[in-house]
Amino acid sequence: MQTTATMTGDDRQQAFAALLLRHAGIVFKVANTYARLAEDRADLAQEIAAQLWRAWPKYDPARSASTWMYRVALNVAISHVREQSVRQRHDAVPLDDDLHDMADSSATDHENENHLRLLQAFIARQPPLDRALLLLYLEERPQREIAEILGITESNVSTKIGRLKQRIRDEL
Amino acid sequence: MTTMDTHMELDDFKAAWQTLDARLARQDALQLELLRGQKQAQARRHLRPLLFGMALQALLGLGLVLLGVGCWRNNLDVPGLLAAGIALHAFGVLHIAFAGIVTGLALSLDYAAPVLSIQKRLRLLLRIQVLNSNVCGAPWWVLWVLVVIGFAGLSPANLPGATPTWIWISLAIGIAGTLATWWWSARGTRGPRDPLARMDDGADGIRRTLRVIDDLERFERE
Numbered sequence: 449m450q451t452t453a454t455m456t457g458d459d460r461q462q463a464f465a466a467l468l469l470r471h472a473g474i475v476f477k478v479a480n481t482y483a484r485l486a487e488d489r490a491d492l493a494q495e496i497a498a499q500l501w502r503a504w505p506k507y508d509p510a511r512s513a514s515t516w517m518y519r520v521a522l523n524v525a526i527s528h529v530r531e532q533s534v535r536q537r538h539d540a541v542p543l544d545d546d547l548h549d550m551a552d553s554s555a556t557d558h559e560n561e562n563h564l565r566l567l568q569a570f571i572a573r574q575p576p577l578d579r580a581l582l583l584l585y586l587e588e589r590p591q592r593e594i595a596e597i598l599g600i601t602e603s604n605v606s607t608k609i610g611r612l613k614q615r616i617r618d619e620l
Numbered sequence: 621m622t623t624m625d626t627h628m629e630l631d632d633f634k635a636a637w638q639t640l641d642a643r644l645a646r647q648d649a650l651q652l653e654l655l656r657g658q659k660q661a662q663a664r665r666h667l668r669p670l671l672f673g674m675a676l677q678a679l680l681g682l683g684l685v686l687l688g689v690g691c692w693r694n695n696l697d698v699p700g701l702l703a704a705g706i707a708l709h710a711f712g713v714l715h716i717a718f719a720g721i722v723t724g725l726a727l728s729l730d731y732a733a734p735v736l737s738i739q740k741r742l743r744l745l746l747r748i749q750v751l752n753s754n755v756c757g758a759p760w761w762v763l764w765v766l767v768v769i770g771f772a773g774l775s776p777a778n779l780p781g782a783t784p785t786w787i788w789i790s791l792a793i794g795i796a797g798t799l800a801t802w803w804w805s806a807r808g809t810r811g812p813r814d815p816l817a818r819m820d821d822g823a824d825g826i827r828r829t830l831r832v833i834d835d836l837e838r839f840e841r842e
Contacts, residue, residue, distance in 0.1 A: 480640070599734025
């Protein structure tokens with residue numbers, strides 16, 4: 449297996465920086481999904497980047513970079529949520545304050561804004577593993593890739609997405 | 621929030637998600653700064669206290685083995701000191717073994733593995749940590765007495781004939797304390813919904829472990 453471990457130090461660092469830049473969105477979306485406060489989000493994004501760097505020598509460039517990044521980012525984020533046990537109890541609180549922080553002053557689409565609030569609140573209520581599934585579904589990752597990231601079968605992914613849809617209908 | 625009567629489907633969420641995505645993208649330039657620097661230093665931040673603790677536990681275990689061996693080898697014909705020496709030796713081996721297992725598991729965590737398999741690995745690590753605290757931590761109620769006896773057993777010529785009363789009293793208190801600690805710990809494992817389990821925060825680590833296990837088992841089952 450050809451991995452990044454065979455690169456020289458500088459090449460490896462540059463290749464990592466380029467990959468991180470190209471897929472930074474994955475890090476921020478995962479951090480945003482699992483951390484409620486801006487400060488926590490920043491910590492989590494840094495923690496994910498640190499673990500990506502640590503896992504980088506074993507990365508096989510022949511395989512999908514996004515799958516690899518999702519796996520590392522989600523594993524770090526799920527562990528992060530579990531470490532924050534006290535805050536986790538408050539995660540069920542809607543993310544109104546953060547939404548205000550992030551709100552675009554030019555946004556006039558109230559329905560979309562409402563949907564966004566509902567989405568944030570729904571995400572916050574989900575257990576960590578379901579959040580991972582929801583995030584990957586919303587990112588429109590193929591079921592095969594979701595299965596590969598989570599370590600479950602494709603049919604299981606399909607079943608779980610069906611249940612997730614039902615839960616949304618029941619709760620919203 | 622709950623008073624909103626907007627009816628949504630999962631696919632409606634996708635439009636909202638795109639809005640969020642666009643907002644995050646606009647912040648990328650600022651956020652990218654977050655990802656620079658301190659990468660390697662931070663990578664093992666969470667692991668370091670655990671590994672340091674396990675190294676100390678292994679050293680303590682080695683000390684207990686040396687003390688235990690010294691005690692039982694010098695007192696093969698004194699049943700009480702022989703038993704204390706063997707107990708110290710055994711606890712020393714347990715301390716080293718658990719430290720080795722926890723360290724091995726923690727170091728072999730590969731965050732690039734599939735989510736479910738790495739979470740199962742973490743569940744195993746948490747279970748072993750709980751077991752470690754019950755097997756190597758709680759018995760220190762008694763172990764400190766055995767350590768005193770062990771040191772005394774290294775020079776048996778200076779020992780008094782009969783076992784001092786304070787040792788019997790300390791052993792009795794220690795055994796009661798160990799049993800009470802185990803009971804307290806078991807009470808915590810009844811789960812977060814148990815009213816008794818919410819009485820203190822001392823068992824929070826155990827409750828957190830249970831949440832991990834519950835969540836993982838539910839996700840696999842559904």
